[in-house]
Amino acid sequence: MATTVKKRTTSTKAKTKASSAKKVTKRxxxxxxxxxxxKSLTYSTKAWIAAYVVAAIVVPQVTLxxxxxxxxxxxxxxxxxxxxxxLRSEQARRxxxxxxxxxxxxxxxxxLPQPDAFSQAGEFYSTVLLLVxxxxxxxxxxxxxxxxxxxxxxWLVLPLMVxxxxxxxxxxxxALHSTAxxxxxxxxxxxxxxxVIFAVAEELLFRGLIQQHASKIVHPMVAAAxxxxxxxxxxVAHGTILPAVFALLSGTVLSTIYYFKQNLVLTTTANAVMxxxxxGLLATFVLR
Amino acid sequence: xxxQLPFHAAANLQRTVLTxxxxxxxxxxxxxxxxxxxxxxxxxxxxxxxxxLFLVLGGLLVYAIYKQVRAS
Numbered sequence: 303m304a305t306t307v308k309k310r311t312t313s314t315k316a317k318t319k320a321s322s323a324k325k326v327t328k329r330x331x332x333x334x335x336x337x338x339x340x341k342s343l344t345y346s347t348k349a350w351i352a353a354y355v356v357a358a359i360v361v362p363q364v365t366l367x368x369x370x371x372x373x374x375x376x377x378x379x380x381x382x383x384x385x386x387x388x389l390r391s392e393q394a395r396r397x398x399x400x401x402x403x404x405x406x407x408x409x410x411x412x413x414l415p416q417p418d419a420f421s422q423a424g425e426f427y428s429t430v431l432l433l434v435x436x437x438x439x440x441x442x443x444x445x446x447x448x449x450x451x452x453x454x455x456x457w458l459v460l461p462l463m464v465x466x467x468x469x470x471x472x473x474x475x476x477a478l479h480s481t482a483x484x485x486x487x488x489x490x491x492x493x494x495x496x497x498v499i500f501a502v503a504e505e506l507l508f509r510g511l512i513q514q515h516a517s518k519i520v521h522p523m524v525a526a527a528x529x530x531x532x533x534x535x536x537x538v539a540h541g542t543i544l545p546a547v548f549a550l551l552s553g554t555v556l557s558t559i560y561y562f563k564q565n566l567v568l569t570t571t572a573n574a575v576m577x578x579x580x581x582g583l584l585a586t587f588v589l590r
Numbered sequence: 591x592x593x594q595l596p597f598h599a600a601a602n603l604q605r606t607v608l609t610x611x612x613x614x615x616x617x618x619x620x621x622x623x624x625x626x627x628x629x630x631x632x633x634x635x636x637x638x639x640x641x642x643l644f645l646v647l648g649g650l651l652v653y654a655i656y657k658q659v660r661a662s
Contacts, residue, residue, distance in 0.1 A: 363596070366595075366596050366597050367596040367597075370596075370597040370598075370600075370603055371602070371603065371606065373596075373597065374603060374606050374607050374610065375610070378610040378611075378613075378614055381614060382614060382617070385618065385640070385643075388639070388640070389621070389625075392636075395636060395639065396639065399639050399640065399643065402643055403643070406643050406646055406647065408595075409607055409610075409611055409647070409650065410646060410650060411595055411599065412597065412599050412603055412604065412607040413599070413604050413607045413608055413611070413650055413653065413654075414599065414604075414653075415599065415604075416598070416599050419594060422595055423592060423593045423594075423595075426593060426595060427593070429646065432646070433642050433643070433646060436641070436642035436645065437639075437642050440638055440639050440641060440642060441639065474591045478591055484592060484594050485592065493592075497592070500592070500593065536593060537593065537594075538596060539594045539596055545591070545594070548591070576591075577591060577592070580591045581591075
């Protein structure tokens with residue numbers, strides 16, 4: 303009896319193996335063969351690449367804050383540095399190209415006329431969205447995008463993201479309500495629509511591209527830290543350190559969610575709810 | 591919470607950026623010509639990943655030309 307069961311199990315295993323082999327062959331036939339990197343990178347090289355990319359993102363932003371004209375040169379130098387890295391290192395190419403989206407977006411924002419803060423943010427995020435969509439298209443031309451690891455319990459996790467977003471929004475309101483509101487004169491509903499679009503653009507760039515491509519080079523936790531650092535630098539502003547501190551907190555939370563779930567719907571929901579909660583509290587208690 | 595870029599795009603900054611954008615585009619074209627002109631097709635395949643960035647930078651060049659023509 304035991305032998306029969308064993309035999310059956312073995313035959314089932316063999317069948318499963320054969321069917322999975324068939325599936326693999328089918329998949330291989332439908333997909334072009336992905337070229338493997340020529341050699342794996344050493345730990346020190348990976349650390350250097352991560353530091354290089356972080357410096358290329360942070361330095362222009364901080365220099366722009368200190369002296370805009372010098373910042374312009376720093377932005378162009380950072381763009382050139384990232385393009386050189388992309389040309390020279392096959393393994394770091396995609397990360398360097400997606401990181402270069404930030405300097406290019408800064409160049410676009412610096413070139414176009416900006417009547418107010420809302421149009422400045424609108425130009426910035428439109429350029430980010432345009433570049434992210436084009437980069438995603440060129441990167442996934444020969445290979446389908448990785449599927450999310452989240453298959454079940456989608457509707458259980460999504461409300462949790464709403465709660466996380468609301469908590470972050472309330473924390474943001476507590477920390478930032480005393481700082482100047484930059485979108486004065488713009489109707490609140492327009493800012494609310496803009497906030498959702500800004501959240502989508504931020505998540506596509508920082509989590510969907512930078513964190514995803516960084517995790518192919520360095521440890522996923524380091525990639526999450528890198529994405530959070532890049533997210534924080536965008537929020538460095540004049541006068542107060544609070545927006546950057548809050549961006550570090552929210553960026554860390556969003557990067558951690560992406561680290562565990564690899565799902566942009568979840569991080570975008572949390573980010574959009576965070577922005578909307580902050581705006582709602584601000585509209586209720588400050589802007590009345 | 592909302593992005594606030596640490597600069598105001600004054601006229602002198604815009605001019606500098608558009609000039610540097612042209613410089614970086616010309617430098618990129620020179621590099622592509624020097625390194626990849628005689629390379630086989632498979633060695634040039636990865637260049638397509640740079641197209642989105644150069645498309646936007648090219649757009650800025652067109653904008654710079656438009657501004658120049660309008661000013662004159």
